[in-house]
Amino acid sequence: MRTSDAIPRSHSSKLLGVQYLRAVAAIMVAYLHLQTQIPSYQPLLGHHGFFDTDRLAAGVDIFFVISGFIMLVTSRHTSPTTFALRRIVRIVPLYWIMTLLLAAVAILDPQGVRTTVLTGTYLLKSLLFIPYANPGDAGQLAPLLIPGWTLNFEMYFYALFALVLFAPERHRVWLNGSVFAAILCVPRIVPHAADSALVQFYANMRILEFWVGMLIGSFYLKGYLRLPRLVSWTLLLAGFAGLMVSNAAMSGLRSHWAIFGLNSLLPAGSIVLSVVALEQVGAVRQHALAALLGDASYSIYLTHVFSLHLARVMWRKLIVASSSGLESIAFAAATTFFALLFAAVTYKLVEKPMLDLLHNATRTRRNRQTSAEVAPTPPAG
Template identity: 40%
Template sequence: MLVQLQYLRAVAALMVVYFHAILQLAKVNPGLDATAFLYGETGVDIFFVLSGFVMWLTTSGRAMSPIDFARRRIKRIVPLYWLATLFSAVVALVAPSLLKSTVFDLPHLIASLFFLPWANAADPSTITPVVVPGWTLNYEMFFYLIFALLLPLSEIRRIPAMFAVFAVILIACRLLPETTATRFYGEPIILEFLAGTVLGWLYRQKVLLPNRWAWAALAIGFAFLFINEALMRPESRFYAWGIPAIFIVYGAVSIDFSRLPFIGWLNYLGDCSYSIYITHAFTLAFLRVAADRLPIGILQQPVLFVILSLVLSSIGGAIIHEITTPRRKVALASRPPA
């Protein structure tokens, strides 16, 4: 895996942790208005573009059946997610006061386990699973299903076929009567995965940006991601947040990181990014409960709370990653060839 992808995974995961930490501040310290510092939701958009890129990169030029592809994706995604989902459901059942965004509801739990969009019983206006950040996994498994079904096609036909399928899905969801499924899958955010596959094709064809333009694309992408997150609502996220994410990923993969110093801890957090993403909600809930119920007033200090959220979420994710990931004799990430 390209080392810059590991770096971006780590950055995207920590962006999401930061975003949710700021949201938790309103519960920890109700007198504090931290909305001016509410950033990081766009880490999800980086993840979606990265996902499409990685799926193309890991399957291009290889004979892989839809079953083999699905087996690998399920093995990586399902065990930890199911464990987190079942744990949340048990807590919601036996100690509901500990959770603010989840209540026990059996149909909701079953839908969550099978990655089906479902209105959250705690807030019916949202389409989120038991583990709320898992809404992105509902999309990811949908992407994987489409990608797997198109694997038997030749590579030259695969991306045009994906364009056609995604177009049909978006159009159908607009024309059909509104349901939870049409609302969820009819969001243009699904095009970010498609954009990532195109970037993967460009990378394999060695159609990359010159070095100075690559750095410019990376910097401009992050700048506009920051600016647009403040100015544009999530309803506009595909072009307001997705396009900067595309710039970020395309710029990063165009840069030869083998000529740059290797950042081991950031690379490792990239390995742990999935575990960090899934488990950070529990870490933040623990910090919120500790701030509410223990005589530790210092936890209500916003800067310290956010720092602790980032550090403890990273540590917690790393521990879960080490427990759930089989040991390998080779590193999961390597420097790109010179």
């Protein structure tokens, strides 16, 4: 999401940190997948103690909280139809391009993507954001472009949020929270509902992360987030620390709700809240590279599957992988740089021009409709 798309003009100078945080979350997920590219490097690039690099997957938890925050802040005076159209324009085109590109690779070079099994039904449901069992990984509900599972979840949230836009603004946060609570109750009170993979997907506790983001957005709009810098920095550091605590360290908690709350929901919410609070007191500065990576965060998230694969292939052509620590660090540094460059180029040459074109087209269409609605009645002959 571009900064100009993400925030109202009146607040545009105060939410740079949210864009930077999107870049951080995308890079977390990209590095999670980078560390597994070459098996001999994996023990050196990952850490599995009390703090665990496998927990970099929690970058998606940050994304979900940010999404709830942004939707509430930017859609205060937006109709459900306009909201839905904007979300489709923002999410669908690049995702479709990357999904179809992966499908083409699977057809032309199946050995290059040996874990990908392509079927017509699987491709269609992937494009339509319908959760479907991955033929290459039985039991996993994931689209052809695996990171797109989060987009299935995002589109689900957008659909629920669009319905809430019919309600008065003051009721939206609590109405959305009530809907989420009801959904979470379904597998617990409806007989055999928990046996359905779709129910398990849609009644995932992660929907609460969207609601926490909305709650933070409500606090922001009411001016409640002007916290002392020390408090905000403490919340930020504590949030990242809590997010990275290993699953093994949390296993002593018997409740899945407690584990989710302490290891995902509260840390991700704390991170987003603290970044927004820091912006309120002028602690976030303009930085060109960070802004570019924030703008390109969606491209980072969707393209890193391709860039990491290309980097691995090129590296293996140049170097016989060993268990050298220096070699593994060089691979991580070079691959990270390549993945970010690949995403930035994709953003500049594909995503941004395409978004500008589609936004202009939809804006022109809305303007024409408005003109037709307010056109004066012609005088009677």
